[in-house]
Amino acid sequence: MLEGLKKAFQILTEKISTTHLSESELKQVLDDFKLQLITSDVSVKTAEHIAELIRPKLAGLRVPRMGNGDEAIKSIYRGALLDVLIEASPDRLFHDILEKNKVRGEPYVALFVGPNGGGKTTTIAKVAYWLKKHGLSSVLSCSDTFRAAAIEQAKNLAGQVGIRAVSQKYGADPAAVAVDAIMSARAGREAVVLIDTAGRSEAKRNLMDEMNKIKRITNPDSVFLVLDSLTGSVAQEQARRFHDDVGVDCVILTKLDSDSRGGLALTVCHEIQRPIIFLGVGQGLDDLLPFRKEFLIERILA
Ligand SMILES: Nc1nc2c(ncn2[C@@H]2O[C@H](COP(=O)(O)OP(=O)(O)OP(=O)(O)O)[C@@H](O)[C@H]2O)c(=O)[nH]1
Ligand SMILES: [Mg+2]
Known part of the structure; x- marks a missing residue:
């Protein structure tokens, strides 16, 4: 995990830490550093931003020959990483859900979007399980009516978590399924509606139009963008598209357990200026971690 970074x-x-570098030597060293970041899924812009954050501090650093020089260097890195990463608090989400339920008497609506195979459906099941552990009920809206077996997969996962799934036939309007699910949650007094969506890259219909229609009709409280951290530079581009075309409130990065590069978290936060809320770290229902900047930074600088 995160070996590249x-x-x-x-x-x-x-x-x-070995020698005192002249200004031009430091520039060369930082150019090599940027390249190393870029091969670990950090975008060019983000790599340059990080290098610029640390350059003046490294230039002014007097590395002690003895003692903890590495610690001084690490604290410079830590400062830059803290600056770039943005975290969203699951506690805040929990609070917002309760508020929507109590004050408005309505279920909280969470829309999950993202490219195909990124882990949306699995992540929804994990989030539902996390909510359940915190005493909140949810309903899954099977709004991926496009991919073969998507509805069965969603229902199966809902069954494993022990929540209801609302579905229609394949080919049905995804937004209509979501509206059904919201009405059903209102009637059943469930706290949250989790809307699963299709993720094909591009087929006959435009995916972004479909996401926008679901968003317009359901008026979600939050849009979660689910991205596969293994897809690196492709995911960078997808993040931008979903951000520009649909609008994203926060990000969930999946498959971090198998990600040997690790730079996507930095790139996504810096490029779209949206926080990460959870990390997917496996295929099981419990393999979801609230995103903590410190968690990532400790591992990168270990
Ligand atoms: N190792 C690992 N695998 C994951 C993680 N999250 C999801 N997966 C796996 O990734 C695969 C795709 O996950 P799905 O949840 O079906 O992805 P999706 O975005 O809903 O896919 P589409 O509906 O086809 O767009 C499945 O085999 C999941 O088990 C994770 O955090 N770690
Ligand atoms: Mg899916």
């Missing part, structure tokens, strides 16, 4: 910072530390 870890290596980028390790190499930089080695170069900086």
Whole structure:
């Protein structure tokens, strides 16, 4: 997990802590560092931003020959990483759900969007399980009426969590299924409606138009963008598209358990300026971690 990023910072530390570098030597070392970041799924813009954050501080650093010079360097990195990463609090989500339920007497509506295979349906089941552990009920709206077996998969996962799934036939209007699910949650007094959506890259219909229609009709309290961290630079582009075309409130990165590069978290936060709320770290229902900047930073700088 995160080996690529870890290596980028390790190499930089080695170069900086062994000799005192002139300004031009430091520039060369930081150029190499940026390249190492870019090969770990950090976008060019984000890599440049990080290098610019640390450059003046490294230039002014007097590395002690003895003692904890590495700690001083790490604290510079930590500052930059804290600056770039943005975290959303699951506690806040929990509070918002309760407020919507109590004050408005309505279920909280969460719309999940993202490219195909990114982990939307699995993540929804994990979120439903997380909500359940915190005493909140939910209903799953099977609004992926497009992909073969999507409805069965969603129903099956809902069954594993022990929540209701609302579905119609394949080919049905995804927005209509979501409206059904919201009405059903109102009647059943469930706290949250989790809307699963299709994720095909592009077919006959335009995916972004479909997402916008679901959004317009359901007026969700939050739009969660689910991205596969293994897809790296492709995911960077997808994040931008979903952000520009649909609008995203927060991000969930999946498959972090198998991600050996790790830069997508930095890129997404910096490029679309949206927080990450959860990380997917496996295929099980319990493999969902609230995103903590410190969790990631500790691992990158370990
Ligand atoms: N290792 C690992 N696998 C995951 C994680 N999240 C999802 N997966 C797997 O990724 C695959 C795709 O997940 P889905 O939830 O079906 O993805 P989706 O975005 O709903 O896919 P479409 O509906 O086809 O767009 C499944 O095999 C999941 O088990 C994760 O955090 N870690
Ligand atoms: Mg799916």
